[in-house]
Amino acid sequence: MAADKYTTIAANGQGDFRDRGSKFLAYAYPIASQQDIKEKLQALKKEHPKAVHHCYAWRLGMDGTQYRTNDDGEPAGSAGKPILGQIDSMGLTNVLIVVVRYFGGTLLGVPGLINAYKTSAAMALEGLPRTEKWVERQYELSFDYPAMGEVLYLLRQCEATIYKQDLQLFCIVNAGIPVAHAAAYLQKLTDIRGMSIKEV
CATH class of the missing domain: 3.30.230.30 (Impact, N-terminal domain)
Known part of the structure; x- marks a missing residue:
């Protein structure tokens, strides 16, 4: 394994x-x-x-x-x-x-x-x-609604598990990001305007 x-x-x-x-x-x-x-x-x-x-x-x-x-x-x-x-x-x-x-x-x-x-x-x-299954770390992503498409696309790409999502004017997504991909994808997510990420 x-x-x-x-x-x-x-x-x-x-x-x-x-x-x-x-x-x-x-x-x-x-x-x-x-x-x-x-x-x-x-x-x-x-x-x-x-x-x-x-x-x-x-x-x-x-x-x-x-x-x-x-x-x-x-x-x-x-x-x-x-x-x-x-x-x-x-x-x-x-x-x-x-x-x-x-x-x-x-x-x-x-x-x-x-x-x-x-x-x-x-x-x-x-x-x-x-x-x-991938070994994951859980993160809470907070971002503005217009960025939703890009965020969900990146999460799909890195095979993240979405545990909770609240998609309003201001969005919050709890996602498990595979440790193997975390560094690269956290960098891409951080580059999105207005994005805030914290480990859960």
Whole structure:
């Protein structure tokens, strides 16, 4: 993986693993923020109110340095870490995997749990399309309406992601500009009359 790009999943995935009556339902999601994570967890807890555990792991950020694992009441290290291990073994970031467990009456022991969470997480990721995205920095661009065409043209050219735009008489655009192209395109954008740029 080139340092100026990162790999994530391009779609949601599901896995279903069973062991001695226990059901492990795994859900994989592409995510962009901690808010995404909260919403996905809340939705799954509503969908599976009778499940005994909602264990999860996520890795976020273009350098992959933000991550979290949660065993949700399972023995320490038996759920979240094996789930994160699957995300990492595929070199992915901006991914959340939640494994919902319905207890089947038989204790699986720590090795059994590690295997169940690892396997169900791997099943959720299996065969999912991957996508490479540019490592970006976010900027807020403020400019006068007449410059809009030129600004949007430059952002398209450098494959920026537009996160928010307010195009009135005075325009504000929040854009993620690929680090690989940032220096050249920030210079071109700065040259536009009345342009103000700040990093978000």
